[in-house]
Amino acid sequence: MIQKILIANRGEIALRIIRACRELGIKTLAVYSEADVQSLHVQLADEAICIGGPKSSDSYLRADRIISAAEIADVDAIHPGYGFLSENAKFAEQCESCNIKFIGPKSKSIRIMGDKAVAKETVRKAGVSTVPGSDGPIDNEAEAVKVARKIGYPVIIKAVAGGGGRGMRIAHNDVSFAKEFHVARNEAEKAFGNGAVYIEKYIEKPRHIEFQILADSHGKVLHLGERDCSVQRRHQKLIEESPSPFLTSDLRKKMGKAAIKAAEAAEYQNAGTIEFLVDAKGNFYFIEMNTRIQVEHPVTEEVTGIDLIKQQIHVANGEKLGFDQGDIKFEKHAIECRINAEDPARNFAPSPGTISLYYAPGGHGVRVDSHVYSGYTIPPYYDSMIGKLICYGSTRKVALQRSYRALSEYLIRGIKTTIPLHKAIMSDPVFIDGKATTAYMEDFMSRTPTDLF
Numbered sequence: 001m002i003q004k005i006l007i008a009n010r011g012e013i014a015l016r017i018i019r020a021c022r023e024l025g026i027k028t029l030a031v032y033s034e035a036d037v038q039s040l041h042v043q044l045a046d047e048a049i050c051i052g053g054p055k056s057s058d059s060y061l062r063a064d065r066i067i068s069a070a071e072i073a074d075v076d077a078i079h080p081g082y083g084f085l086s087e088n089a090k091f092a093e094q095c096e097s098c099n100i101k102f103i104g105p106k107s108k109s110i111r112i113m114g115d116k117a118v119a120k121e122t123v124r125k126a127g128v129s130t131v132p133g134s135d136g137p138i139d140n141e142a143e144a145v146k147v148a149r150k151i152g153y154p155v156i157i158k159a160v161a162g163g164g165g166r167g168m169r170i171a172h173n174d175v176s177f178a179k180e181f182h183v184a185r186n187e188a189e190k191a192f193g194n195g196a197v198y199i200e201k202y203i204e205k206p207r208h209i210e211f212q213i214l215a216d217s218h219g220k221v222l223h224l225g226e227r228d229c230s231v232q233r234r235h236q237k238l239i240e241e242s243p244s245p246f247l248t249s250d251l252r253k254k255m256g257k258a259a260i261k262a263a264e265a266a267e268y269q270n271a272g273t274i275e276f277l278v279d280a281k282g283n284f285y286f287i288e289m290n291t292r293i294q295v296e297h298p299v300t301e302e303v304t305g306i307d308l309i310k311q312q313i314h315v316a317n318g319e320k321l322g323f324d325q326g327d328i329k330f331e332k333h334a335i336e337c338r339i340n341a342e343d344p345a346r347n348f349a350p351s352p353g354t355i356s357l358y359y360a361p362g363g364h365g366v367r368v369d370s371h372v373y374s375g376y377t378i379p380p381y382y383d384s385m386i387g388k389l390i391c392y393g394s395t396r397k398v399a400l401q402r403s404y405r406a407l408s409e410y411l412i413r414g415i416k417t418t419i420p421l422h423k424a425i426m427s428d429p430v431f432i433d434g435k436a437t438t439a440y441m442e443d444f445m446s447r448t449p450t451d452l453f
């Protein structure tokens with residue numbers, strides 16, 4: 001049984017994992033970089049070990065140092081959170097070979113789903129629809145143009161190793177294709193150390209709808225409903241909600257079944273997410289699987305009442321899931337707003353610095369997951385998310401009103417944040433009507449005066 005967990009992450013997710021461990025009576029070890037001494041996860045863990053300099057490549061990405069820390073502190077398991085080493089099959093393998101449980105899927109599943117082209121092929125063979133595109137990666141330009149023409153413009157060129165909304169380029173004709181193909185390959189090589197790209201039909205104005213999966217090591221695979229993550233900027237999510245205002249119960253059932261099939265095709269265990277694009281007619285296409293806990297997992301937790309981090313630990317312990325598909329009830333509506341240290345009025349420029357005053361909202365149906373506090377200095381080395389506001393209630397209308405109310409109470413002084421942007425979105429008729437597609441943010445920004453933020 002797991003008695004002590006090393007948390008190979010920082011920020012709000014490290015804190016979230018500490019909280020779950022505390023409630024389960026499990027001891028925690030935080031690892032941190034020199035830039036994170038002040039961070040709450042370091043202060044709240046039972047033990048903490050500094051693993052290196054501020055840059056991720058000197059600390060949170062150093063598998064060797066993390067495993068050494070795990071051995072020194074004699075932990076039974078490592079929770080990787082999201083980002084950093086969470087989808088690194090080699091790291092999962094290293095943990096496995098050091099007899100430390102990796103709280104996530106087996107390295108084999110990470111490998112299958114970590115290469116987007118292999119992932120698509122795997123789920124397609126299992127009968128799940130995928131976006132029409134090239135058969136695997138393409139490196140020859142002449143051949144790539146032929147494929148793009150056959151698929152029909154516009155097309156999207158995507159890095160097989162892509163993630164975090166990076167490594168994607170859209171082409172509308174042969175001329176732009178030739179240029180974007182090279183840019184995409186170079187960018188992918190720089191960002192992921194792997195220049196391989198593949199081509200897909202660019203679906204215009206789709207919705208991004210993903211299904212939360214939980215699978216144990218005894219063959220049970222369940223889904224915990226969907227999250228609509230269509231509000232994105234540069235392919236990065238800003239707002240997530242569940243249930244999706246677009247799905248009918250019929251389509252939800254079909255997509256849930258397809259999501260389970262896709263997870264089974266990778267022999268998946270633990271928590272994961274199957275992502276789909278859905279067009280206006282309700283056709284849905286698998287785009288990728290995230291083989292880890294996601295930023296937006298609290299939305300599902302508040303709708304279903306299931307603690308996903310605790311379930312991840314139970315599964316890693318070899319326990320059976322204690323419920324079946326029919327036991328999962330979707331009784332609430334939840335909306336998450338990502339609070340980023342960015343200035344929406346200045347093209348979302350990063351806004352690191354010291355938070356002079358921090359006051360988080362509370363009250364009925366409000367959850368804030370954040371690691372910051374008054375006097376905290378946001379280091380410039382990591383991503384800009386400093387918190388998540390999750391508001392929930394019996395209906396979408398209540399969740400919307402509550403989100404607006406909570407955002408109005410949320411005070412963060414000393415830096416710029418996305419709070420005023422979220423307030424404007426929560427009062428925007430298009431969003432309120434549930435009409436947002438992935439094209440929403442661009443349209444919203446073009447018709448909204450930035451002095452509102």
Ligand code: ADP
Nearest residue numbers: 162163164165166200201202203208235287438
């Ligand atoms: P990442 O792993 O970087 O998050 P995804 O494959 O999950 O990349 O795609 C992120 C977002 O990019 C999607 O939510 C969607 O908005 C957009 N996108 C990806 N593929 C397509 C496509 N074929 N057509 C239209 N939009 C796409």
